[in-house]
Amino acid sequence: MQASLKHPNFTSAILEWYRIHQRDLPWRGSRDPYAVWLSEIIMQQTRVAQGTPYYRRFLERFPEVSDLATASEEEVLKLWQGLGYYSRARNLHAAARKVAFEWGGKFPESYKGLLELPGVGPYTAAAIASICFELPHPVVDGNVFRVLSRYFDVDIPVDTGPGRRHFDQLAREVMDPGQIGRYNQALMEFGALQCVPANPDCASCPLVQSCGAHAAGTIGQRPVKQGKTRIxxxxxxxxxxxxxxxxxxxxxxxxxxxxxxxxxxxxxxxxxxxxxxxxxxxxxxxxxxxxxxxxxxxxxxxxxxxxxxxxxxxxxxxxxxxxxxxxxxxxxxxxxxxxxxxxxxxxxxxxxxxxx
CATH class of the missing domain: 3.90.79.10 (Nucleoside Triphosphate Pyrophosphohydrolase)
Incomplete structure (x- = not known):
């Protein structure tokens, strides 16, 4: 394994944990950009248990991006019903039409090109680029913010420009250049299952001996956020x-x-x-x-x-x-x-x- 030179112990521990504990998800292991993109859009701000049946239904009804592109918006919205954040469904449909009708049915194989798709931001573009094409882009979602802020005991607010830039750089430093897609998935999975928001099981964590927040007693204060959105x-x-x-x-x-x-x-x-x-x-x-x-x-x-x-x-x-x-x-x-x-x-x- 070609591990990160800056934090090899962190990187290897995450990958070994993932080998043992990764969930068997229907899109996992696929490098098909359509399947990966579909899973990433559906799983935005959605629990895996809730989103997985929707992923299966969409892939069954629209097995190819061209099938999704030629569907009506009403049909897409109906299939999405109950998942919330309906702008995702409209963007999903618009992106499928762009791929099918403007790009000949092929997803772009670059991070910059993926960002041209409606509804695809830096996180989703990085996920598709790394998982499908092994491009060196770190995936930084809420799970990754939490893991990195705790392990390195970072008190910079994650919901600020400087905070996002800091964590993007930190994520690059711990990324395994030899298996980028697998490592990105491993880090997100570690945050989803092991380094959870409340009451994480630190005793069973393979990183507990070198975790900065565990040593400092700041697990409950990481990650830092600047402010809460008013309801x-x-x-x-x-x-x-x-x-x-x-x-x-x-x-x-x-x-x-x-x-x-x-x-x-x-x-x-x-x-x-x-x-x-x-x-x-x-x-x-x-x-x-x-x-x-x-x-x-x-x-x-x-x-x-x-x-x-x-x-x-x-x-x-x-x-x-x-x-x-x-x-x-x-x-x-x-x-x-x-x-x-x-x-x-x-x-x-x-x-x-x-x-x-």
Whole structure:
């Protein structure tokens, strides 16, 4: 093994740990840029246990990048439903189209070229470049920040420009030039399974004798972050119009913002419960003046809290009997086929069993 000259003990220990403890994941061992890229996009800000079934479904439905490129955006969003961060799905589709229609179906074999793909930043480009093409680019994600900041006991905030540059350089120093892709995967896996955020099992760690934070008693303070993102509270009132033939209406959500391109019921965003007049005005806005509203029923007594990374949505659903719904109204069975946020999918499932 050709180990790093600067920190050979660290490098060899990580690789040996990985040989013993690596997980058997469906994309692991592949050097196919399409499979690696797909796995990296799906796993961004997603737990492996949650993302793996999506990876399998996408690869089964779209075995080649050309299959993904020729699919409709709605189909891609529907398959992505429940995974969150829907901009990833739109970028996934746009990147597939770029590869298929502009680059002849071949992914670029350079770090710089990979950065031209929508949704691919430095981390994802480094992962694909190193795993598929053995290019010397370190992969620095949250797991790697944590491992390096603890082992070298670094107190520079990781969420600053100087911090990112420092850790990028540090990651280069410990990288094994003889097996770059495998080493990058090993370091990320070590952070995911061994050097975990809370209560790591330091006694079983192969690096415990040389770990700076363990010696200094600073494991719990590493990595350092400059500040936390403030959570925004929002109050959503969704109104589900129900026609005499049990049809309903969903509207495609525009952007920017959350859930761009997904479908939702007519929405009022306000903290106070809407009045019947406000609900009537909302339905008129989306359905036209020919639609009339009858009985209005509050579906959930207490708002349902749906937590996103930087927002908490306090959501209440209302049922409104309606006459004269517009041409775009659908039976609930067809509405369920549209890509919707997971909280609306769960509501439709509940309301179907209760009222339809």
């Amino acid at each position: 925004r509270k929002r109050y959503f009132h969704y109104v589900m119009p129900i026609g005499p033939d049990l049809q309903t209406l969903l509207i495609r959500r525009g952007g920017p913002g959350i859930w761009q391109g997904l479908y939702e019921f007519p929405l009022l965003e306000q903290e106070a419960d809407p009045t019947p007049a406000e609900i009537g005005a909302l339905i008129t806005t989306h359905c036209g003046t020919r639609t009339t509203i009858g009985t209005i029923t509050r579906f959930n007594d207490a708002p349902r809290v749906h937590k996103l990374s930087h927002q908490h949505l306090y959501t209440t659903f209302w049922l409104a009997r309606a006459e004269g719904l517009p041409e775009g109204a659908l039976p609930l069975s067809e509405a369920e086929e549209l890509p919707v946020p997971v909280l609306i999918a769960e509501f439709m499932d509940t309301v179907k069993n209760s009222y339809f």
